[in-house]
Amino acid sequence: MSAGPMTASPIRAASLNEPTSPQLGASPVGMEGLIPLAGVRRPLPLNTLSPLRYPGSKRRMIPAIAELIEANVPAPELLVEPFCGGASVSLGLLEIGAVKRVLLADLDPLIAAFWKVATTDTEWLIAAMRREPITVERWDYWRALKPTGARNRALKCLFLNRTTFSGIIGGNAGPIGGRAQLNYKIDCRFDMNGIEARLRHVRKLADEGRIVGVHEGRWEDSIRVALDVHAARGWRTKSLVFYMDPPYIEKAGGIYRRSFSERHHRALAEYLNGSGERWILSYDKEPLVLDLYGADKMPEVRRFAVPHTYTMTGTRSRPVPGREVLFTNLPQVPAARGRPDDTES
Numbered sequence: 414m415s416a417g418p419m420t421a422s423p424i425r426a427a428s429l430n431e432p433t434s435p436q437l438g439a440s441p442v443g444m445e446g447l448i449p450l451a452g453v454r455r456p457l458p459l460n461t462l463s464p465l466r467y468p469g470s471k472r473r474m475i476p477a478i479a480e481l482i483e484a485n486v487p488a489p490e491l492l493v494e495p496f497c498g499g500a501s502v503s504l505g506l507l508e509i510g511a512v513k514r515v516l517l518a519d520l521d522p523l524i525a526a527f528w529k530v531a532t533t534d535t536e537w538l539i540a541a542m543r544r545e546p547i548t549v550e551r552w553d554y555w556r557a558l559k560p561t562g563a564r565n566r567a568l569k570c571l572f573l574n575r576t577t578f579s580g581i582i583g584g585n586a587g588p589i590g591g592r593a594q595l596n597y598k599i600d601c602r603f604d605m606n607g608i609e610a611r612l613r614h615v616r617k618l619a620d621e622g623r624i625v626g627v628h629e630g631r632w633e634d635s636i637r638v639a640l641d642v643h644a645a646r647g648w649r650t651k652s653l654v655f656y657m658d659p660p661y662i663e664k665a666g667g668i669y670r671r672s673f674s675e676r677h678h679r680a681l682a683e684y685l686n687g688s689g690e691r692w693i694l695s696y697d698k699e700p701l702v703l704d705l706y707g708a709d710k711m712p713e714v715r716r717f718a719v720p721h722t723y724t725m726t727g728t729r730s731r732p733v734p735g736r737e738v739l740f741t742n743l744p745q746v747p748a749a750r751g752r753p754d755d756t757e758s
């Protein structure tokens with residue numbers, strides 16, 4: 414694809430609350446046919462953020478995803494996150510009102526148990542968390558434990574997520590601060606009051622029916638479960654949207670407890686290509702991804718690059734090309750801004 418029009422008009426500098434998307438500017442990503450889409454940032458109260466820190470959290474993409482959803486009718490009755498991890502996107506979209514309800518799902522039994530217990534057995538989880546000494550000895554205990562019940566799985570997930578380097582609950586990552594505990598202490602990311610407030614918010618969302626449920630399983634199963642839920646409630650056709658955020662292609666084996674190989678990435682692309690359901694997919698910009706979701710293979714799919722916004726000199730911020738991409742089969746692009754080659758020079 415020609416890069417000509419993309420180099421003609423620079424991306425406009427934008428203040429925090431100013432729309433930055435999708436300015437079709439001097440972004441090198443345009444060469445791959447990706448439309449820059451940042452969305453309008455809306456502040457999220459701290460207690461509405463995920464109780465989990467998550468490697469690869471897509472919180473930064475919430476404004477762009479919201480803009481995609483809001484450009485389309487009907488408004489979704491249900492958004493489903495089959496690779497939910499820390500569920501930061503679901504929680505953010507609920508908070509800003511871009512979606513009414515979400516269904517969370519993940520293959521990892523610790524993650525799924527965390528969300529099940531957080532939404533239904535919240536007081537137990539809060540009390541158990543508060544009883545827990547945040548020490549390297551307890552880190553060793555939880556790391557070695559093979560929990561059987563949902564409660565212990567949920568607590569193991571929360572404890573290790575908040576005390577392990579980068580929030581990694583699998584792999585070889587060690588405790589925050591290392592065994593020597595010199596520069597950082599293991600409890601430096603374990604603000605119990607803040608986590609409690611977030612857990613209570615999650616419970617409130619579940620009580621209000623805005624988190625409709627939690628499913629443990631592979632994405633394929635979660636899609637089936639979601640279709641059943643949607644059908645059983647009699648919601649309008651096309652009012653179901655899947656947000657898919659599969660594991661990283663690079664380094665995924667070291668971060669998540671469930672591996673996702675090239676074969677899995679290909680199977681997901683094949684499913685989405687033939688799917689009549691509405692979906693939004695986020696990835697890091699990797700050659701395999703650009704190939705699997707390229708215009709030659711999926712002509713109907715829209716492709717976006719999500720710029721990062723760095724604050725400049727304290728007053729202005731400047732979007733710069735990021736590594737993250739969004740693909741969707743939603744029919745409308747925000748504000749009919751067209752495709753890269755449609756832009757004025």
Ligand SMILES: C[S@@+](CC[C@H](N)C(=O)[O-])C[C@H]1O[C@@H](n2cnc3c(N)ncnc32)[C@H](O)[C@@H]1O
Nearest residue numbers: 467470471496498499500520521631632658671
């Ligand atoms: C990139 S993370 C999701 C991060 C999340 N979007 C966030 O913002 O916190 C990917 C998740 O997919 C899960 N996963 C891995 N293989 C899976 C599979 N086959 N089906 C469903 N979930 C899977 C992992 O356990 C991990 O939690």
